[in-house]
Amino acid sequence: MGEAIVVTSGKGGVGKTTTTANIGTALALTGKKVCLVDTDIGLRNLDVVMGLENRIIYDLVDVVEENCRLQQALIKDKRFDCLYLLPAAQTKDKSAVEPEQVKKLIHELKQDFDYILIDCPAGIEQGYKNAVAGADQAIVVTTPEISSVRDADRIIGLLEKEENVASPKLVINRIRNHMMVNGESMDVEEIVSILAIDLLGIVVDDDDVIKSSNNGEPVALDPKCKASIAYRNIARRINGETVPLMSLEDQTGVFKKMKKFLGIRG
Amino acid sequence: MTSKQRKAQHVIIKGTKDGLTLLLDDQCSLDALIHELQDKLSEHPDTTSNVHGPVKVKLVIGKRYLDDIQIKELENTFSKEMNVIIDEVDSEVMTKADAEEMKQNNQMTRIVKFIRSGQVLEVKGDIILIGDVNPGATVKATGNIYILGRLRGVAHAGFTGNEEAVICASSMTPSQLRIASIIRRPPENKENETTGQEMECAYLNEENEMLIDKLQKLSSIRPNLTMDIDL
Known part of the structure; x- marks a missing residue:
């Protein structure tokens, strides 16, 4: 029985889809069987970032409406045998599916995969409710901007009300070292103090992320890029979460390491 | 005669410098009270109403609970006979809802x-x-x-x-x-x-x-x- 993790943020454009694609890829690198699910019906992107757009035949709505079997809609990744994508429909909208239907579908996927990563659309309406319905865990993505942190706070409040979802974990994306050091943007410590949830990882702002997304190759494949290492670390921490105490130590360790890292740079 | 005396115990009217204080018995029925009030007030024709404006009345009702409608009813009983307003209701009891609110x-x-x-x-x-x-x-x-x-x-x-x-x-x-x-x-x-x-x-x-x-x-x-x- 696998684990379903929803990647959400409230605000749009903070990197939910990129984070989903890269954590999924990084988890697949560790040999786990992973399925990525795009719930952003009507504005699907995950397939593009993964470079699988032209392989789509059926989508999530087709599965829910029973136009096809679940297995038919799953697209196998180009690079990994253990990585699959369930794309969203582009011609429908969020109301095409109900949370209960998504929940059933995710439950079905959990039988076959170790991890199901659910890419959540921006907002807190129907699309969000669909995405969260089947999730066991949640990753909240934010950037070091006030508006993004505010929306993350809102979404954490909503996630805390979900009985089936464990306490959410935080990923801070698009960190610009020099701005944090100069005090021009919020620093990691400040963000964590406001949001008051466990930090799962931090990802630096890196041109390579955009470049590789445009090429349909997740940056996590490149072992030299800093952002890639960050995503791989996040994947390791997710794997480590089966041992609760370990994960806690791991997180504080990384947090300290990051502070040291920032200190050296400053 | 005896029955009239017993009735008389239900309502005691006292005059104070602020107006009237009515001590109402809390054991008899509300109808008996109203009835007796009517009797008493008609026995003492009102002379103040046209001179001083409304008379303030304080009701001391002991362990009786009166809701807003019942108080209104009492007030109507008064106003038939004289020009009064109920200024204060002094009760020793309150509803559970009021108590919980408090x-x-x-x-x-x-x-x-x-x-x-x-x-x-x-x-x-x-x-x-x-x-x-x-x-x-x-x-x-x-x-x-x-x-x-x-x-x-x-x-x-x-x-x-x-x-x-x-x-x-x-x-x-x-x-x-x-x-x-x-x-x-x-x-x-x-x-x-x-x-x-x-x-x-x-x-x-x-x-x-x-x-x-x-x-x-x-x-x-x-x-x-x-x-x-x-x-």
Whole structure:
């Protein structure tokens, strides 16, 4: 029985889809069987970032409406045998599916995969409710901007009300070292103090992320890029979460390491 | 004759300098009371109504409970005979709902939680919140608000109109403070922002201006908040 993790943020454009694609890829690198699910019906992107757009035949709505079997809609990744994508429909909208239907579908996927990563659309309406319905865990993505942190706070409040979802974990994306050091943007410590949830990882702002997304190759494949290492670390921490105490130590360790890292740079 | 004497015990009318005090027996039926009142009032024709305007009446009803409709009924009984208004009803009993309302408004609610953007925490009485109030979140209480954490959102103390209410926080950097109907937001210039925000309280002075002061001053600002204790 696998684990379903929803990647959400409230605000749009903070990197939910990129984070989903890269954590999924990084988890697949560790040999786990992973399925990525795009719930952003009507504005699907995950397939593009993964470079699988032209392989789509059926989508999530087709599965829910029973136009096809679940297995038919799953697209196998180009690079990994253990990585699959369930794309969203582009011609429908969020109301095409109900949370209960998504929940059933995710439950079905959990039988076959170790991890199901659910890419959540921006907002807190129907699309969000669909995405969260089947999730066991949640990753909240934010950037070091006030508006993004505010929306993350809102979404954490909503996630805390979900009985089936464990306490959410935080990923801070698009960190610009020099701005944090100069005090021009919020620093990691400040963000964590406001949001008051466990930090799962931090990802630096890196041109390579955009470049590789445009090429349909997740940056996590490149072992030299800093952002890639960050995503791989996040994947390791997710794997480590089966041992609760370990994960806690791991997180504080990384947090300290990051502070040291920032200190050296400053 | 004897029956008339017994009746006479149900209603005792006393005159005071403020008006009339009516002591109403709490054992007989309400109909008997009204009946007797009518009798008594008709025996004493009203002479004051045209001279002094309405007479204020205080009802002392002991352990009888009268709802608003019944009080209205009594008032109608009076007004047939004389020009009166019921000024005060002194009862030794109250409904469970009223008692619970009263209890709620005097209680202290303890919450251990982070209040996040978009969430509204509303309580009757005082609240002690162990956790932060994040930007975009609101905490409302009919009484006082005490926050063991950072207040970064909106706090509204005494929101039903209690101007005596105070807001205390370990760290006071609110986006807005409200007490009763008075609203205050922090100054726009950012230079003052980082100084002196630890352990503060907000209150209204006699002119209904909201002031923020050190927590140490609270005992002199609102002496009623504390219990007497010998140290």
